[in-house]
Amino acid sequence: MLKVDSLTKNYGSKQVVVDVSFEISQGEVVGLVGENGAGKSTLLNILATLIPLEEGSINYNDLNYGADHRKLREKIGFVPQDIAVWEDFSVKENMVFFEQLSWVKKSRKELRQLCLDMKLDQWKEKTKSLSGGMKRKLNIAISLIHDPDILLLDEPTSGIDLKSRKEIGSYLYDLAKHNGKTIIYTSHDMEEIISLCDRVYCIGKDPFYKELLEKNGKSVQVL
Numbered sequence: 001m002l003k004v005d006s007l008t009k010n011y012g013s014k015q016v017v018v019d020v021s022f023e024i025s026q027g028e029v030v031g032l033v034g035e036n037g038a039g040k041s042t043l044l045n046i047l048a049t050l051i052p053l054e055e056g057s058i059n060y061n062d063l064n065y066g067a068d069h070r071k072l073r074e075k076i077g078f079v080p081q082d083i084a085v086w087e088d089f090s091v092k093e094n095m096v097f098f099e100q101l102s103w104v105k106k107s108r109k110e111l112r113q114l115c116l117d118m119k120l121d122q123w124k125e126k127t128k129s130l131s132g133g134m135k136r137k138l139n140i141a142i143s144l145i146h147d148p149d150i151l152l153l154d155e156p157t158s159g160i161d162l163k164s165r166k167e168i169g170s171y172l173y174d175l176a177k178h179n180g181k182t183i184i185y186t187s188h189d190m191e192e193i194i195s196l197c198d199r200v201y202c203i204g205k206d207p208f209y210k211e212l213l214e215k216n217g218k219s220v221q222v223l
């Protein structure tokens, strides 16, 4: 269980995340939506321990975000909004590089399989020659190397074609439902949010997203 209590984040005098509380259970797929600048990436970055917690508390099972940073990082996989891979490395070299930094060891075969699960089969190709969508798939595969419990994805399917989006979406859904991973992700693609998410959190005051999603039968909580 991931439990967030009274979380607030300001950038100087600008309040971005204001007194936010929620709980997410193991195996849930939760969408995070809101207009540009609403604070989705900020919240994900705090959950990923990349932005320090200033006000409020966050706990994952018996781990506390104030005290157990290292242990928490072992449990979290993060896919940032901006693609973060080594352009001059091949897909294989990227996977091996990040595996060597990882807490969990994986064989070349297992690393390759993670890419194939993403429908990314250009194992020996230089990353810079891949399309933007393929680089995103590589980024997702990298985030899964250490078998995280929680997967935080910031617009993971942006720039990916519809067929691949659906493939990645169903792969992520299976990871949650069959492997018990907890998935929180942001997207501006409401169709994807509607088809993939168990629940949705909406950041910001604009009722647009809440109304649209509720019309489509989704359970939405405004943060």
Ligand SMILES: Nc1ncnc2c1ncn2[C@@H]1O[C@H](COP(=O)(O)OP(=O)(O)OP(=O)(O)O)[C@@H](O)[C@H]1O
Pocket: 011, 016, 034, 035, 036, 037, 038, 039, 040, 041, 042, 043
């Ligand atoms: N390091 C920072 N310093 C100051 N302000 C910041 C910083 N990072 C983000 N902000 C501001 O905080 C607000 C929330 O930004 P954030 O990136 O979390 O929004 P978002 O909902 O993810 O937006 P988008 O949908 O465009 O990705 C924005 O107004 C942004 O300008």
